[in-house]
Amino acid sequence: MSRPEDHQPLKNPPKVPRPPIPSSSVLLVSPSNQILLLHRVRTSSSFASAHVFPGGALSAEHDGEIPAVDSLARHEDGKAYRLAAIRETFEESGILLAKNKTTGRLFTEIGDQEREEGRKAVHSGKIMFLDWLGKVGAVADTDALIPLTRWITPANVPKRFTTQMYLYFLPLPTSPSSSSSSPLPPSSPASPISTTLDPDEIIIPTPTPDGGIEHTAARFLPAAKWLALARAARILLFPPQFFLLHLLAPYLARSSTSPTSPLPPPAALQAERDALLKFLNEPAVYDGEREASWADAAISPRPVVGLPGYGDVGQGATVLGLEWAGPEVERQGKGRRGVKGWVVVARFAREGPREVEVVRREEVVVGGRGGGGKL
Template sequence: MSMSLTPSNQASAPPTPRPSASLVIINERNEVLMVQRNPQASSFAGVTVFPGGNFDKKQESSLKMTAIREAFEESGLLIARPSDNLSRIPSDDVLDEARFAVHGQKTTFQQFINEYNLVADAESLLPFTTWITPKEAPRRFHTQFYVTFLPGTSASGFMAGSKQERLPKPDGGQEVIAARFIRPDEALAEFNARKITFMPPQFYILYTLSNILRSSTNTFEERVAVQRLSSGYFGRMVFNPRRLAQPQSSPDASTVLTYEGDETRGGFPGRLHRAVVKMGKGGITTAITLHRNFDIFTEIEPHVFDVSSKL
């Protein structure tokens, strides 16, 4: 999801945000799947993101299916389970062949899972905030983020039988050039060292998870905490970032993006819900500092969020 900003005096109406979905996959070591976009891509060039993409009405009927399909195409991880006791998750070679066939539109994702008697594990996806690109951006997205755990209640992302983990693989540069699991705090450290780049939604979600996923292996308490956020106001939050006007004489070249619940966006006086963002060429962020001085479990003000997620 792009946060690049262009001059606000455009004469034309802002583009309509495209429906999209992104999937945060957490493994048993509390690592999160991240993929790096192709540096030659027309959008988000070189940026590290969660797997995701635009809703395709020809392929799926829900954003959850979009998230599952995109994760499969971009990393090879299949969030699905056998539909009966006689079926099995296909071999790595079959999965790799299928992901490229789906990406190349030689078959649909639904046709692939039907062929192997699989069922997409959509019920394991938990809503984890929605983000709408600012009106100033040349390309806009209405992105639903989901979170899921591996291993889950199914064989999702794992080979049948031994349950040996299937390592993520990039898609050969068609969209991404790297795919890996990394702990949220380590990903943030790499971003702060400018080894990788994020956009504000990815930073926000990783920052949130880094304060929960602290153990070396995923614990029941940590899963419950993530599920609690998903089922509460946090999971239903809709972010419409707005640029805070700053004095023209200000020497600071950074941009302040305010979020719903900030004191300037309907929150109580003194409440901060904003990010200080520095951007480089192409609107790619080079530094982000999040200011959020309230408890996301107990102190979210529901009246300041559009929980209907309308475009």
């Protein structure tokens, strides 16, 4: 059972930090350019009650050899991280990021019952994930995962992870006629994310929770909508999820307000994706220095300065700098770093971060509004 103290900084952190657990997460982009989040159960061992991207810890049985604690590959993109990302997405949402062995298209030639039976069998360890994929004629679509930062839990927190984040684009509608129709409501387990009369259209199953084992809800919404819900305190987002949604919001599903909003034409949806990829492939410059690429950035958030009364976040706000890669990556001596141009401002309550916001570093004033100098 998750305890609040598992995610709170220790008053007297150990001299040698606890090794972070290798894990993967996927920012899954729907055919309408919306983002999938899962609502974790209150008793979850990590991120309890929060909304998170699908993902979880690597498994040597399912995903292959996991780099050793002292290995340089421990905090780098790799085969085990990619397989874990696809397996966990399947276990947690029912969406299979795999290709048909024959056609190379996204694998959807499987009925709801068989898919759910396979999902439960893999989740419980009754069959290995790769064995099940081979059985149904599919292969994990690891090449389509786009690395999008690595997040390493700060050294002074009891339960630590080194999480490789990925971006994955589900196929767009293949024709204007199919993209102009509204998807069916996600509350219906049998309804697809998009509907079509085109026989070549790929139907994406509606994401579903795992029966309350780890999640109570699974839903696609525009990135901007998820951020709005967090700002209204209707959902709980931790800094990594909030920050990455903040990056995607200006580019994806800009005209959508709900899962049932009419879809733009496929060309417009592709233009959104192209604009996002262009942004991600062009590292920003801060204070005359190029930032780390989004694919290679390793981020271990740490407080920069407390800002009581900053903006609208209330008393006790903390500014988290994102430029440090953490002690493990720093010891590798490869010069990897995070991003300095942004900071995350949050107030940490017992249940987790509240009133989270992403701010450009130059906009933060030391000592609160109207006082001190810039960071």
